[in-house]
Amino acid sequence: MRYAGIDIGSRTIELVVVDEAGDMVASLQADTGFDPISEAKKMLEQVEYDQILATGYGRNLFELSFDAPTVTEIKAHATGVARLFPDARAILDIGGQDSKAIVLFDTGKVKKFEMNDRCAAGTGKFLEIMARSLGFDIDNFGAEALLAEKEINISSMCTVFAESEVTSLIAKGESRREIARGLHDSVVRRAVGMIRRVSADGDGDIVFTGGVARNSCMVALLSEKLGRTVLVPDDPQSIGAYGAALIARQTLQ
Amino acid sequence: MAEDYRPMWKEMGLNLEAHDQLLGVLGQAYTDVFLAQKNRPDTMAYFDFVMSEVHGLRIKELLDEKAAGRKIIGSYCVFVPEEIALAAGATLVGLCSGADFAMEEVEKLLPRNTCALIKSAFGFKIGKVCPYLESADMVVGENTCDGKKKAYETLGHMIDNLYVMDLPQVKSANGRALLKAEYLRFKEAVEELTGVSITKESLREGIRVVNAKRKAMHRLLALRKADPAPISGLDALLANQVFFYDNPARFTESVNKICDELEQRIAKGEGGFKVKTPRILISGCPQAVPNWKLPMIVEASGGVIVGEESCVGERGTRNLTDDSGETVDEMIEALVDRYFQVDCAIFTPNTERLDHVKEMAQMYKADGVIHYGLQFCQPYLMEAIPVEKSMEENGIPCLRIETDYSMEDMGQLKTRVEAFIEQLS
Numbered sequence: 001m002r003y004a005g006i007d008i009g010s011r012t013i014e015l016v017v018v019d020e021a022g023d024m025v026a027s028l029q030a031d032t033g034f035d036p037i038s039e040a041k042k043m044l045e046q047v048e049y050d051q052i053l054a055t056g057y058g059r060n061l062f063e064l065s066f067d068a069p070t071v072t073e074i075k076a077h078a079t080g081v082a083r084l085f086p087d088a089r090a091i092l093d094i095g096g097q098d099s100k101a102i103v104l105f106d107t108g109k110v111k112k113f114e115m116n117d118r119c120a121a122g123t124g125k126f127l128e129i130m131a132r133s134l135g136f137d138i139d140n141f142g143a144e145a146l147l148a149e150k151e152i153n154i155s156s157m158c159t160v161f162a163e164s165e166v167t168s169l170i171a172k173g174e175s176r177r178e179i180a181r182g183l184h185d186s187v188v189r190r191a192v193g194m195i196r197r198v199s200a201d202g203d204g205d206i207v208f209t210g211g212v213a214r215n216s217c218m219v220a221l222l223s224e225k226l227g228r229t230v231l232v233p234d235d236p237q238s239i240g241a242y243g244a245a246l247i248a249r250q251t252l253q
Numbered sequence: 254m255a256e257d258y259r260p261m262w263k264e265m266g267l268n269l270e271a272h273d274q275l276l277g278v279l280g281q282a283y284t285d286v287f288l289a290q291k292n293r294p295d296t297m298a299y300f301d302f303v304m305s306e307v308h309g310l311r312i313k314e315l316l317d318e319k320a321a322g323r324k325i326i327g328s329y330c331v332f333v334p335e336e337i338a339l340a341a342g343a344t345l346v347g348l349c350s351g352a353d354f355a356m357e358e359v360e361k362l363l364p365r366n367t368c369a370l371i372k373s374a375f376g377f378k379i380g381k382v383c384p385y386l387e388s389a390d391m392v393v394g395e396n397t398c399d400g401k402k403k404a405y406e407t408l409g410h411m412i413d414n415l416y417v418m419d420l421p422q423v424k425s426a427n428g429r430a431l432l433k434a435e436y437l438r439f440k441e442a443v444e445e446l447t448g449v450s451i452t453k454e455s456l457r458e459g460i461r462v463v464n465a466k467r468k469a470m471h472r473l474l475a476l477r478k479a480d481p482a483p484i485s486g487l488d489a490l491l492a493n494q495v496f497f498y499d500n501p502a503r504f505t506e507s508v509n510k511i512c513d514e515l516e517q518r519i520a521k522g523e524g525g526f527k528v529k530t531p532r533i534l535i536s537g538c539p540q541a542v543p544n545w546k547l548p549m550i551v552e553a554s555g556g557v558i559v560g561e562e563s564c565v566g567e568r569g570t571r572n573l574t575d576d577s578g579e580t581v582d583e584m585i586e587a588l589v590d591r592y593f594q595v596d597c598a599i600f601t602p603n604t605e606r607l608d609h610v611k612e613m614a615q616m617y618k619a620d621g622v623i624h625y626g627l628q629f630c631q632p633y634l635m636e637a638i639p640v641e642k643s644m645e646e647n648g649i650p651c652l653r654i655e656t657d658y659s660m661e662d663m664g665q666l667k668t669r670v671e672a673f674i675e676q677l678s
Contacts, residue, residue: 072672073668074672075672
C-alpha cells in the first residue's frame with residue numbers, strides 16, 4: 001500500500017507519498033495559483049497511491065472534490081516532525097500566510113499551539129513582498145541579509161506600513177542589505193514571542209518547518225535570539241504533506 | 254412567513270428594504286446552521302417557529318400588549334432585573350446586538366476599535382431594522398464596560414427614552430449598596446413609566462415568573478452533562494438567546510418540553526452526537542442573536558458544546574431569587590443578592606468567574622475550554638489569560654479565540670478550532 005498526503009497552502013502545494021514503512025517514496029511541489037484543484041489533479045497524475053489525506057488551507061476544497069479525509073496543518077506538521085525528529089518537542093512553522101508555534105507531548109501528540117492573527121504580518125508573504133521592494137530574489141533574501149554590517153530597526157509589522165518604512169529608509173540612503181536584515185529581525189521577534197508563549201527557552205531543540213525555514217538568516221537569528229538549536233528538515237516545505245501521508249498510513253494500518 | 258407584517262413594520266418606522274435584507278440573511282443562516290443539523294430534538298420545532306416569527310408574531314404580540322396599555326422595556330444586559338419590569342406590569346425584552354449592520358454609518362459615531370456588540374446595537378438603531386428597539390417605551394443602558402458606558406452617551410442622542418443604570422465594579426459593601434440604590438431608582442423609573450406601583454404581591458409574582466424561566470434553563474443545562482450530549486450546543490445557545498425576548502411563561506413551558514424529550518433520549522442512551530465526541534465548554538463574551546459563528550464552527554469540526562459560561566448562558570441564568578421576603582424592600586434585597594453574584598468581567602477582582610469556569614468544565618465533563626473573546630472587548634480579553642492559565646493548571650486544554658461578527662476570519666478560526674479538537678480526540 002502507498003499513502004499520499006497533500007498540503008494545499010496559500011503559496012504552494014506539496015504532495016508526498018510514503019510506503020508501508022512510512023518512508024518517503026515521492027515528493028512533488030507546485031505553485032497553488034488561482035485554481036488549486038486543477039494543480040492538485042495534475043500532481044496526482046504523476047504518482048501512485050492507494051489512500052490520500054489532505055491538509056493545508058485548501059483541505060476542505062480538496063475534501064469536496066476528492067472525497068478525501070482531512071487534518072489541520074497543525075496535526076500534520078506535528079506528525080511529520082515527530083517521525084523525523086523523535087526528540088523534538090517544539091515546532092515553528094512559517095508558511096505563506098500563517099505562522100504557528102506547536103509544542104508536543106512525549107507521545108508526539110499536540111499539547112498546545114499558537115497561530116498568528118488574521119493578517120500576513122510575520123509570514124512568508126511578508127518576506128516575499130519586502131524582498132521584491134528591495135529588489136532581491138526571495139531565494140537569496142536571507143543570505144543577503146546575513147551579509148549586513150549593522151542593524152536597522154524596522155518597527156512596522158504590518159506589510160503595508162513596513163513597505164512604506166522600507167521606502168523611506170531607501171530614500172535616506174540606507175543599504176538594502178541592512179534594511180533586509182532589519183526586516184528579518186522584525187519577523188524573528190514576532191516568531192520568538194509566539195514560541196515563548198507556548199515553550200520555555202530551556203525546552204530543547206526547535207524544528208523549523210514551512211517555506212520560511214529555507215531562509216538562512218531566519219534560521220540563524222532564531223537560534224541566536226532563543227539560545228536554542230534550530231533544526232531544519234531537508235525539505236521543510238514538505239513536512240505538512242509528509243505528516244498527512246503518515247496519518248493516512250496510521251489510519252489505515 | 255405566514256402573515257404579511259410589512260404594514261406593521263412600516264408603521265413602526267422600520268426601513269423596509271434594509272429589513273428585508275436582514276431577514277433574508279437571517280433566514281438563510283438559520284436554515285444552513287440550525288435546520289441542517291442531524292438528530293435534533295422534535296421539541297426544538299417551537300424554537301424554529303419562534304425564529305421564523307422573530308420579527309413577526311412576537312412583535313405583533315408586543316404591539317398588542319402596548320395597545321392594551323402595557324409598556325415595553327428594552328435592555329442590553331443581564332444586570333437589568335426583569336422581575337421589576339414584570340412587577341410593574343411591563344414586558345422586558347433583550348435588544349438586538351449580534352450582527353453587523355450599517356457599519357459605515359456606525360463608524361462615524363464610534364471608533365473603529367469598538368467591540369462588535371456595541372457597534373451592532375448602533376447599527377440596528379441607525380439602520381432602523383430592530384422592531385424590538387422601535388417598540389420599546391424605555392431602553393435601558395448600563396454602565397458595564399467603558400465601551401458601553403461611553404457609547405450610551407452617544408446613543409442617548411439617537412433614542413429619546415434611554416435610561417442608564419449605573420453598576421458597581423467591585424464586590425464590596427459599597428458596591429452592593431450602589432446596586433441596591435440603582436435597583437430602587439430603576440423601580441421608581443419603571444413605576445413612573447407604567448403608572449403602576451409595585452406591591453409585594455406583584456414583585457413576588459415577578460420573581461416567581463423569572464425564577465421559573467431560569468429553573469427551566471437550569472434543567473436544560475443539567476441534562477447536557479450526559480454523554481452522548483442530548484442536544485447540540487447550537488440548539489442550547491438558541492434557547493439561551495430566545496430567553497431574552499420570548500413571553501416568559503410560554504418560554505418556560507417550551508424549555509420544559511425539550512427537557513422531557515431530552516430525558517427520554519438520555520434514558521435510551523441516545524443523543525445528538527456520538528459517544529466520546531470531544532466536549533467543549535465555551536467561556537467568555539455573550540453571543541447575542543444571530544451570532545452563531547463559533548458554535549457553528551465547533552460543531553462542524555467534530556466537537557459538541559456542552560456549556561456556555563456567558564451572559565447568554567449560565568452566567569446570566571444561574572442562581573434563583575429568594576421569593577420569601579415579606580416586604581417589597583426584603584424582596585429588592587433578595588434581587589440584589591441574586592444579581593450581585595453575576596461574575597461579569599467588569600468586576601475587579603473577578604476570581605469567582607475563574608472558579609465558575611473550572612466548576613462548569615468539571616460538571617459538564619468538558620475535554621477542553623474555548624475562551625471566546627470579542628475583538629476590542631478589553632475586560633474579557635484581559636481575563637482570557639488567567640482563565641487559560643487556571644484551566645491548564647487543572648489539566649484542561651484551553652484555546653483562546655478573538656474574533657468579531659464578520660466572516661473574513663472563518664478559515665483561520667476553523668483551522669484553530671479543528672486543530673484544538675484534534676488535540677482533544
